[in-house]
Amino acid sequence: MSKIAAIGMFDGVHSGHRTLLDFLAVEGRRHGLGTMVVTFDGHPLSLVDPGRAPGLLMDAGRRRQALLDAGVDEVVMLHFDDGMRRMDAAGFMSMLHDRYGVSCLVVGYDHRFGHGRAEGFDDYVRIGRVLGMDVLRAPEQEGVSSSAIRAALCGGDIAGANAMLGYRYEISGRVGHGRQLGRTIGFPTANLCAEAGRLVPKRGVYAAEVMVDGDGVWRMAMLNIGHRPTVEGSDCAPVSVEVHIIGFCRDIYGHRIAVRFIGRLRDEMRFGSVEALRQQLEEDRRCVQDNFRSSVNFV
Secondary structure (H helix, E strand, O other): OOEEEEEOOOOOOOHHHHHHHHHHHHHHHHHOOEEEEEEEOOOOHHHHOHHHOOOEOOOHHHHHHHHHHOOOOEEEEEOOOHHHHHOOHHHHHHHHHHHHOEEEEEEOOOOOOOHHHOOOHHHHHHHHHHHOOEEEEOOOOOOOOHHHHHHHHHOOOHHHHHHHHOOOOEEEEEEEOOOOHHHHOOOOOEEEEEOOOEOOOOOEEEEEEEEEOOOOOOEEEEEEEEOOHHHHOOOOOOOEEEEEEOOOOOOOOOOEEEEEEEEEEEOOOOOOOHHHHHHHHHHHHHHHHHHOOOOOOOO
């Protein structure tokens, strides 16, 4: 069956992406074509210019599933290597046509692809005529982009990021061993070893929800991202991600957890004593419990 396809990283599969995917579905029905998204297993900048490669909003596996959940018939996950890097727009479009049966291509309003990103939409249309491939331009989407979401997360604006995503931002990983001070003051924490390459929000204390081992239960939690200056005695210690699951006492070292960010409580702080830290954690916990179902008091 011939396909109508869209190309892009689709990092986060956010609300802007879903508008494009809706357009893809409408055009697919209109032309009687199956829908396909062509994406990459890693960000192209990780090869082209590693120093500029952004932290990702989703890993490749979750991105594939999110695209399928959005109604796409098929997801093609290409490996971006030197060969792919050197391919120009005509070569890329020809590959899509010959290998994957793409007869219609939807291009994001300001999206460019191919070596050097030298061509623009009119060039894609011209190349498409030669190949027998229709090329459509998706409607313009203002204000929502993966870059804007990353900027919001790096600035601690969880509410803004979640609004653009259309869901709560999530990171996951294994629980590793930490200093275990939290146990001694009534706040045992799971030290999250976040997946490599994922974007971790701005340092600070957050309200969150946590799932353990994919058991389907989201549990109320508070989370600290930072250097733990009261514990480590330095603002230069490695950044850690520590999660306290409220009312939860199982040993989960080595287990996999997923964390969804609900709102930001405050900046990370240095306290004069462990007791002062404990008192602040008590206040943080009350704040999370009082406002768990509403973001009005989060900053």
